[in-house]
Amino acid sequence: MRTFKITVAYDGVDFAGWQIQPRRTTIQGMLERALVKLTGQRVAVTGSGRTDSGVHALAQVASFRTPNWRATAADLANAMNVHLPPTIVVLECVDAPDDFHAIADAVGKRYRYQLQIGGTRSVFDYRYCWQIHGDIHLDAIAAACESFVGQHDFSSFQGSRSPRKTTVRTVRACDLLRESTSLHHGERIVIEIEADGFLYNMVRNIVGTLIEVGKGKHDPSWIADVLAARDRDAAGPTAPPQGLFLQRVDYRPFA
Amino acid sequence: MRTFKITVAYDGVDFAGWQIQPRRTTIQGMLERALVKLTGQRVAVTGSGRTDSGVHALAQVASFRTPNWRATAADLANAMNVHLPPTIVVLECVDAPDDFHAIADAVGKRYRYQLQIGGTRSVFDYRYCWQIHGDIHLDAIAAACESFVGQHDFSSFQGSRSPRKTTVRTVRACDLLRESTSLHHGERIVIEIEADGFLYNMVRNIVGTLIEVGKGKHDPSWIADVLAARDRDAAGPTAPPQGLFLQRVDYRPFA
Structure with a gap:
């Protein structure tokens, strides 16, 4: 065997x-x-x-x-x-x-979520990003990202399917990246999140919540309130699946 | 109206x-x-x-x-x-x-054909490029590209569907471009062809013929022979559709 x-x-x-x-x-x-x-x-x-x-x-x-x-x-x-x-x-x-x-044996994972802000929709990227219309405040999203880093109870960001025994996870990185794009296609941004583990739909729920901040519906300080609520209804909507990429899964080296 | x-x-x-x-x-x-x-x-x-x-x-x-x-x-x-x-x-x-x-009223068109040479196949690009396995001599392709530039009878590169009255076209540019690629994915090359007009399947037949040169089956000087033959059977195979992009159509400015 x-x-x-x-x-x-x-x-x-x-x-x-x-x-x-x-x-x-x-x-x-x-x-x-x-x-x-x-x-x-x-x-x-x-x-x-x-x-x-x-x-x-x-x-x-x-x-x-x-x-x-x-x-x-x-x-x-x-x-x-x-x-x-x-x-x-x-x-x-x-x-x-x-x-x-x-x-x-997995000790960590990193996900990447791609978004396109404004511009004409790209016929080639629509299967690979979430297109957002209207103004988005990227500085507010970047500030809100910081609130996710560290050990938190992520109950507010857990989808109702596949609940886990413990909802505490350690987020090691939550970064907003800006990428260059071509004519017509607005601004491409990427949110990368690395943690020791993820709850069901956790990345998509975090991204959907960050976009609420980006739209100006809430201040970046709202994220701490949402985490404290431990209630899925306190957070923003679930971002659509097509922008999400499992980027990496980490293991200890074999002996 | x-x-x-x-x-x-x-x-x-x-x-x-x-x-x-x-x-x-x-x-x-x-x-x-x-x-x-x-x-x-x-x-x-x-x-x-x-x-x-x-x-x-x-x-x-x-x-x-x-x-x-x-x-x-x-x-x-x-x-x-x-x-x-x-x-x-x-x-x-x-x-x-x-x-x-x-x-x-079209006075010219430019097409772009994307290829991936070697490397692990890309699951995200396979709908947008032709994947070529084995060694390819890019210098030979670049030399062969030059033979297409100018006014020629392109009968040897016309698909059997939709024949045209005249098969003479003027190719203004036929360029091999190399683009950077990520890990695993070999080399991305692009062939861009601009002309006053194109026959049916002309770009895909030119690309398929250029790849025969790149594989070393023929010297770059073979292209002149294929053009002179005015016979579709003299040229190489038709490249698959998914690598082909209509990049631009040119018109005179409105008065």
């Missing part, structure tokens, strides 16, 4: 999210289908976490175990890619310790 | 090309559907040329005439965008002379 760790990128547009569901095309489902073809047996693939329909990944991590692969791990990555659609790619496959587990 | 000139961008992925077809979603069809809603009458939209299924446009130009619009041309662009899908956008709408015609 060998244990593998794979790093996977995918465009979430065509998929009903990560997790296998009956009669839906999912990323986990496509990976397991490729592994059945290559190993002749059903192999359960464990992702570091689920992503919703329309959410993308630059480097999702997953693990699985099989006795039926004799070539190198790199060969397995190449072989899987032959059996995957063009919107899913295995970037890396390595042999992992027997007890490696993509969920339990 | 007013005559309008519109500049339109679209992502070709979701469409069966520009031209209206029964039971297919096309760009021309979506524009005419929007105009029926806004003017209460059927309005025929004339594009500067057709684009095939999967081909994109950064700035296609089209013209149409209607007596049923009383607000400004800019208002018409905004109103059309409300009724168009997110993958089509009217970038500009201006009043044009009564006799303006998007096909007849």
Whole structure:
């Protein structure tokens, strides 16, 4: 029996999210289908976490175990890619310790959320960003971002599906980045959030709340009140899925 | 009766090309559907040329005439965008002379063809470039590009559909551009071709032929032979549609 760790990128547009569901095309489902073809047996693939329909990944991590692969791990990555659609790619496959587990061993994650502020809508980017109309105060968003950093109870930012036992997480970074854009297309901004772990819909709820601040509906100091409320209704709306990218999942190096 | 000139961008992925077809979603069809809603009458939209299924446009130009619009041309662009899908956008709408015609008055066009050479396939770019595996000699492609510039009979590069009376065209520029890319994704190259007009599939046939040179199957001097042959079978294969963007259509300024 060998244990593998794979790093996977995918465009979430065509998929009903990560997790296998009956009669839906999912990323986990496509990976397991490729592994059945290559190993002749059903192999359960464990992702570091689920992503919703329309959410993308630059480097999702997953693990699985099989006795039926004799070539190198790199060969397995190449072989899987032959059996995957063009919107899913295995970037890396390595042999992992027997007890490696993509969920339990993750020590941190970083997400990236792309937004376009103003300008004519971009026909090429609409699947990959949230388009915001009207004036947005970026300095206010940057100030509000700082309130998320540190250890907090994120109950106010937890979606109602998949509640967790503890809602305390440590956010290590919450940064507003401005990127250059081309003619017509307004301003591209990116919000990157890194934490030891995330609650369901936590990034999309944080981004939706930050945009309320950016629109001037609340001051940046409102974020502290929302955190203190421990009530989902206290925060802003959930940002749409297409702007969200799982950027990185961190693990301790193998011994 | 007013005559309008519109500049339109679209992502070709979701469409069966520009031209209206029964039971297919096309760009021309979506524009005419929007105009029926806004003017209460059927309005025929004339594009500067057709684009095939999967081909994109950064700035296609089209013209149409209607007596049923009383607000400004800019208002018409905004109103059309409300009724168009997110993958089509009217970038500009201006009043044009009564006799303006998007096909007849075009004096030049520029196309852009995107390729990715080597590297792991990009899940986000596969709808927008042609991925080439193996070694490619870029210097040979750059040398071969020069052979296309000038006035030539392009019969060898004309697709069998929609033959034209004259196959002589003047290519004003045929340039190989190298663009920076991110980790994993090999080298992004772009071939831009500008001419007074193009035959059906001419850009895709030129690109497919240039890649034969890049793979070392022929020397750059072969291009002159292919042009002289005036025979489609003498040239290379047709490059796939998803790498192709109509970049610009040029007209003389209105008097």
